[in-house]
Amino acid sequence: MFKSAELGHKIDKHVYDKEIPVLRKALLDAQFNLVNAANFQVIILVGGVAGAGRRETINLLNEWMDPRYIQTHAMGNPSDEELDRPMMWRFWRALPPKSRIGVFLGSWYTWPILNQVHGISTAAELLQSLERAKLLEQMLYSDGAVIIKLWLHLSKDKQEKRLNTLHKNPATRWRVTDRDFKQLSAYDKFQSVHENVIRQTNTIEAPWNIIEGADPYYRNLTVGRIILETLLNRLDQVNTTAHKINVAPRLPSVDNLHILKSLDLTKSIEKKKFKLELEKYQEKLNLLSRDPRFKEMSVVVVFEGNDAAGKGGSIRRITAALDARNYQVVPIAAPTEEERAQPYLWRFWRHIPRKRRVTIFDRSWYGRVLVERVEGYCSENDWLRAYNEINEFEAELIRHNILVVKFWLAISKEEQLHRFEDRQKTAYKSFKITDEDWRNREKWDEYEQAVCDMIDHTSTAASPWTLVEANDKNYARIKILKTLCSRIEDMLDSLPNHEKTANK
C-alpha cells in the first residue's frame, strides 16, 4: 500500500520553481470561485507519520491560498466541553461553512489509530469507528462537500533520518517531540494500523492520497495538484444535481393498514387519577434527575406530533419536575443563515447537552423526513438518505451515554379540527394558529405516510419511538412522563456501579 510512496520521489528545484507560480495562481483562482460562487465546503484532512511534513503542508496551504477563507484546526487534546460530549461533536463544531476551506491536522482517524496502536481498542472497535468515519464522510459528500484526505508517508529509514536531522539543528529541534521518537520506535506497529485504516476507508466519496513526504518539492507539488484537480473537478459540477445515493426502496403500501391507525385514540384518564399520577411521576422524575449516577449521562427528548397535538403542554409537565439549571428546551423553526451553510444535522449537534443535562427538542431533526419531505423543501434523495444519517447520529449520542427518548403525539383529524377552531375563537390562543397550519391539514394523508415511514426506518432498539395517543391531553402527559422515567431508570441501571446516596 505504501510501496509507491517509498520509491524516493524527487523533483529538481528548477522544475519546482517553474511549476509553482502557475499552480499557485490556479489554486487562488479556484479558491476565489469557491468563495464567490460555490455552495459547498472543502474539507482537507492532513494525516501521516511524524517528520513527513504535515505541519509544513498546512502552512503551505495557508500561504498558497487566501488564509482569510481557510479555517485551520489542529485537533489536539479535547477541551473539557468537548470531553463532555460525543467524540464527533468537536468535528461538527469545527466544520467550515459552505464556500470555505477547513484544514484539519488530526481528524476522526487520529484517536482510533492511537487507541489501536496502544492496545486500548479491540480490532472490532477499530472497525466500528472506521465505519462511523465513513458514514460521516458519506453524509458530507452527499451534502455536496469535497473531502480531500492526504496521507504523508516516510519509510522507516527516511523517518529516522528526518527526525535526527531536525533534532540536531537547534533552530528546528522544537519541532520534534518525544512522542515523535516513540512513534519511530513503534514504526512497524503504526504502519500496520495505518495500512488497515487507509484500506478500510479508501472510498469513492473520499479517497486517500498517499504521498511520499521526504522531498519537499515533490510533496508540495503533489499536494497542490491534488487539491487543484479535486477542486476544479467539483467546481465544474456546481450546477449539476447532487450525488445520488442508493437507498433501500420503501415497502409499497398495498393495503390500508398502518401503524398510526392501530392506535386507540379514545384512551383517556379521569381527572382525579391524572392529578395523582402527575404528582407521582413528576416526583419520580425529579428524584431520578438527582440520582448520583445521573452525572454520568444526559438526556435528549424529542417531541414530534400533529399540529395542535399538545407538545408544548407536555414539555411543561416535564420541565416542571426538573431544576431549571439542568435543562434546555430547543424549539426548532426554520434554520438560520449560519445553519443553512452547514450540513443538515449541524443545527442539532450544536445543542447536544453536556453531561447530566436534559435537552428537550420541540420538533427536531425529523423535520427532514416529515415537513421537508411532504412540502418538497429538500430533494427526495436528501430525505431518503436522512433515515440512515439520523440513525447514525442517534447511535453516536447513545454511545456517549446520552439517552434519546422520542415521542410522537398522535391526534385524530377530527380532534385537530376541534382544537384549531378553539384556538381561533380564543384571542389568547390565536397566535398559535396560522394559515400554514390549515394548509398542512389539507395534506393529512401525506403526512401520515411520512410518519409511518419515519417510524419504520428510525424506531430502533436503542432509540425507539413512543407513540402517544393524545386525543386526551392528560392521558398523553402521563404516558410521556411514565415512559421518560422508565427509560432514565433503565439507563441508570445500565451504567457502571456508583455509590448511591440517601435519596435513592
Added chain:
Amino acid sequence: MFKSAELGHKIDKHVYDKEIPVLRKALLDAQFNLVNAANFQVIILVGGVAGAGRRETINLLNEWMDPRYIQTHAMGNPSDEELDRPMMWRFWRALPPKSRIGVFLGSWYTWPILNQVHGISTAAELLQSLERAKLLEQMLYSDGAVIIKLWLHLSKDKQEKRLNTLHKNPATRWRVTDRDFKQLSAYDKFQSVHENVIRQTNTIEAPWNIIEGADPYYRNLTVGRIILETLLNRLDQVNTTAHKINVAPRLPSVDNLHILKSLDLTKSIEKKKFKLELEKYQEKLNLLSRDPRFKEMSVVVVFEGNDAAGKGGSIRRITAALDARNYQVVPIAAPTEEERAQPYLWRFWRHIPRKRRVTIFDRSWYGRVLVERVEGYCSENDWLRAYNEINEFEAELIRHNILVVKFWLAISKEEQLHRFEDRQKTAYKSFKITDEDWRNREKWDEYEQAVCDMIDHTSTAASPWTLVEANDKNYARIKILKTLCSRIEDMLDSLPNHEKTANK
C-alpha cells in the same frame, strides 16, 4: 439598604391563590408579545443569599412562562475554554438573542463579590469590576435590552432558620451545601459587600430589586409583578426610538489640518532592502510566537484602511511567519442573522482567541464608526456610543493579556484610483472591485473625517492605532511586521517571569 426586606413580608395563601392565575396569564401574554413582535432581549439576573429562594425563582419563571423561549444559565465554575478568555466572554456567549429571555443564576457580580469577601481583591479592584459591570449593562440597555436584577434577601436569623429547616428534612437536604453554611457564618461580611455592590450598581438603566425571600408567596408574587411591569413597560415602547445616551460632543473642525494629512505617503522602500527586512522580521515574528512566555498571552490584530490599501497582502506577510495551527484570519463582512439578533460587539467576542493564539481581523468592530456611520447603517446615537464601548471591549481583552494591535492602512486618493483601474483591467483581480468600492470613493472626505474621529477617540495608550503609509505596499508591509514584533516583544517582557528555552 436591606431594611425593607427584613420587615417580615408575608401574604396569605388565599390571596396568593387568587392573584397567581391572573399574573401567570399576563406574564405568558407579555412573553408571547416579546417572542412574536419585539426586537429586544430580556436579561434577568437572580442573585441573593443562600436559602432565600434563588433556585426556586428560576424554576418558577420557567414554570410560569413558556420554557421554550427562556434560556437558563447557572454560572458555576467556568470551563477551560472560558478560563482561557476574558471573564466577560462567558456572558457574551450566553446572551439570549433578541425576543428571548435569559435567566442567569449567578452573574457578572458573583465573582467580584466572592473575591472581595475572601480578601482576594482590593477595594479598588472591586470598584473597577463594578464599573465594568455597569458599562456592560449600559451597553445592553442602549442596545434595547431589558435588564431585571433581582436580589433575594434574608435577615441573619431567617437565613439560619431556613438552612436548618432544609438540612433537617431528608428530601431537601441536598439543596443545602457546605458553602451555604460557610456563607451563613460570614453573614455580616457578605452583607457589607452585598450592600456596597448593590449601592454602586443601582443604576437607572438596570436597577436592583431587593426582595425579602422568607415567605414564598410574597417572594413569588413580587418577582412576578416586577417582571411583568418591566416587560409591559418596555413592550409599550417597542416602536419608540432607542434611548438617547449622552456622549461628549466632538471637537468642531475649524481649520484644514488633520491626522491623516500629516502622513507622508511618499515613504517607500527599495526592493532589495525590502527582501532583507521581510526575511528578518518574519523570522523574528516566528521566534516570538514560539517564545515559552507566549503561552500566557494571545494577540488580536485589527486591519482597517482605505479600499485597495493592501490589507490582504499585509495579512499574508504575517501569516506566512506563523504556524497555521495557531492563527485564524477573520474577514468581517455583513453580519449574519444570528449576529444581527445580538448587541453589536457579540460577533467579535465570538472570535476572541484562546491563550497563545493569534486572531487577525480583516476589518473589524471599527466598521461601526466608519462604514456604518458614513452610510447611515446605524443611528448617530449608536455610533457615538460605540467609541466608549469599543474602548471598554479592548480594555477587557488587554486585562486578560490579549495584545491588541491596530493598523490603519492609508493611501492617497490618486493611488486608490490607480489601483481600482488596475484591478478592473486584470481579469484575475476584477472580483476585487465592485460598484460599492466606487460609491465609497465618492464619499472620500466623509470617510476621512470618520477615520480622524475614530483615531481621536480610540487610540489609547494600551491600544494605540498605528497609521501605515501604504502608497508603497512593501513599505507598509515592513512597518506592519516591525510594529507587530515590537508590540509582542514589549508584551512578553511585561509578563511575569518564566523560564526561557534555548530558542530565545
